[in-house]
Amino acid sequence: MTHDWKDEAARDLMSLGGRLANLERGKGSHVWDTEGNRFLDFLGGIAVNALGHAHPVFVEAVTQQAQRLAHVSNYFATPQQLELAARLKRLAKTGDEGRVFLANAGTEANETALKLARLHGNKRGKGTILCLNGAFHGRTTGALALTPKAAYQDPFAPLLPGVVAIDPTIEALERAFTDDVAAIFAEPIQGEAGVVPLPDGFLARARELATEHDALLILDEVQTGSGRTGEWFAHQALGITPDAITIAKSAGGGFPIGALITFGEASSLFYPGTHNSTFGGNPLASAVANAVLEHIEDTGLLENVTRRGAEIREKVQELPLVSHTRGAGLLIGIVLDGPVAAEVAAAAFERGLIINAPAADVIRLAPAYTIGDDEIAEFLDIFAASLDAVAHSQENAS
Structure with missing residues (x-):
């Protein structure tokens, strides 16, 4: 045939x-x-x-919201968007200072996080962003700079300057962390590398070093977030608080959505004009994500x-x-x-x-x-x- x-x-x-x-x-x-x-x-x-x-919850959420309002520009807020932002802050335990930027995918969330790192670093004269060998943060040119795999990067070089890849060991982390580091990106479990958890104590030490050197700890929870590991976010099992996390994938249960969630002082870095998204946080995607996350929690x-x-x-x-x-x-x-x-x-x-x-x-x-x-x-x-x-x-x- x-x-x-x-x-x-x-x-x-x-x-x-x-x-x-x-x-x-x-x-x-x-x-x-x-x-x-x-x-x-x-x-x-x-x-x-x-x-x-x-799933009936997914189908009903798409159907009902599509009949009401699917998209408006980012000149406006919607009840669905506001509900989702508050829900993500609660699940991530950001406290009142936390903020949420709603995007369309994990790669876009990581691009937003990169800009957050640059805003933080440029204010302080810091130019280095650390990432880990084995990482995967996306295929757009910014996120690709954080994905140190030659087969992915080489056809598109030169990429974003200032990104330094290190081995995912505590020893390499300690050697690399200087006062020029603006941020470190890490996945709690490296999914595309073969579902490889970071070594015991790595993220706790990264938190200590980031605080000591006035850098941001940014965790890519695109694969591990939204309940995939049995915690809402994988870092919560480790008892650490990052400065920002990125999510996508399971958050929408199949509907395209992503987000950057910030904690503490990192929440005040963006200001009007520094970032936005035409479709990010649209009422249809937000309504579906609310329904999916609510069902996971309630059941x-x-x-x-x-x-x-x-x-x-x-x-x-x-x-x-x-x-x-x-x-x-x-x-x-x-x-x-x-x-x-x-x-x-x-x-x-x-x-x-x-x-x-x-x-x-x-x-x-x-x-x-x-x-x-x-x-x-x-x-x-x-x-x-x-x-x-x-x-x-x-x-x-x-």
């Missing part, structure tokens, strides 16, 4: 990566393609679909995230080719015995399971917060079969 959709994609879409299937609908943790094939989605749109697909889904994440990690540990697991909540990295993650992900897809391989030896899971016994049982069956298939292929090759 000719895959006409692949021909159309090749003809009409920019060549920016392979497309595995032509998906047309979803329900809960499952999606279907245009040929009727059914898949269990354990990647969740890369940590986006917190409530799964076509105790964070408890399910913690419990189901621990259950999955425990059960996959018994499977072939699995070395160990890492991550938190429902952001899980399954580390394999060898660099066969791409083969495992492909074998899983052939059997109707969507996962991905962010590193050569790591499988990433980021399913919906709503998963239960049935979804986990189906996942384990397909994943085990996929691991077996790759293991047998290795044996035959040897």
Whole structure:
């Protein structure tokens, strides 16, 4: 059978990566393609679909708000925008001084955070922004400067000056922190590097050094935020207070939204004319995010995230080719015995399971917060079969 959709994609879409299937609908943790094939989605749109697909809360919020007011310019506030900003401040525990800038995506939130860092540094004559090797903060030119991967950066050099990448170790952190540092960007768990948590004590030391050197600690919680780790924000489990965090992905449950949330004195750095967004904080996106976050909170889904994440990690540990697991909540990295993650992900897809391989030896899971016994049982069956298939292929090759 000719895959006409692949021909159309090749003809009409920019060549920016392979497309595995032509998906047309979803329900809960499952999606279907245009040929009727059914898949269990354990990647969740890369940590986006917190409530799964076509959840009634999501659908109702989109429908009701679209019938009332979808977009106004940033000359105006809306009740939905104000409600969301107050909600994010409460969940992030910013206190009264906190402020929220609503954007459209994680990359845009990180671009905003970069400008925050420059505002802070320029006031003080500081020109250096630190980021971490292994980090991923986005693909726009500013965020890309914070993403020290040659394959991503080199085609677009020169990038934003003054950004220095360091190894994610306390020793490297202490060596790099001078009085010229305006800010440090870090992900509590580096998702695109293979779900790699920062070393114990790293962020606590970063907080100390940032305070000592009058720099900002900016945490990218695009993947880890909005409940993905079982806490509203991953840094809350560490007992530290950053100067700013960026969020997106799960916050809208599938509707595009991002945000920069500031704490304390960092909240007063922006002033009229220094930043804005045409679509950021529009009433439709804000209404959906309010509904998604309210449902997560009111139904105790964070408890399910913690419990189901621990259950999955425990059960996959018994499977072939699995070395160990890492991550938190429902952001899980399954580390394999060898660099066969791409083969495992492909074998899983052939059997109707969507996962991905962010590193050569790591499988990433980021399913919906709503998963239960049935979804986990189906996942384990397909994943085990996929691991077996790759293991047998290795044996035959040897």
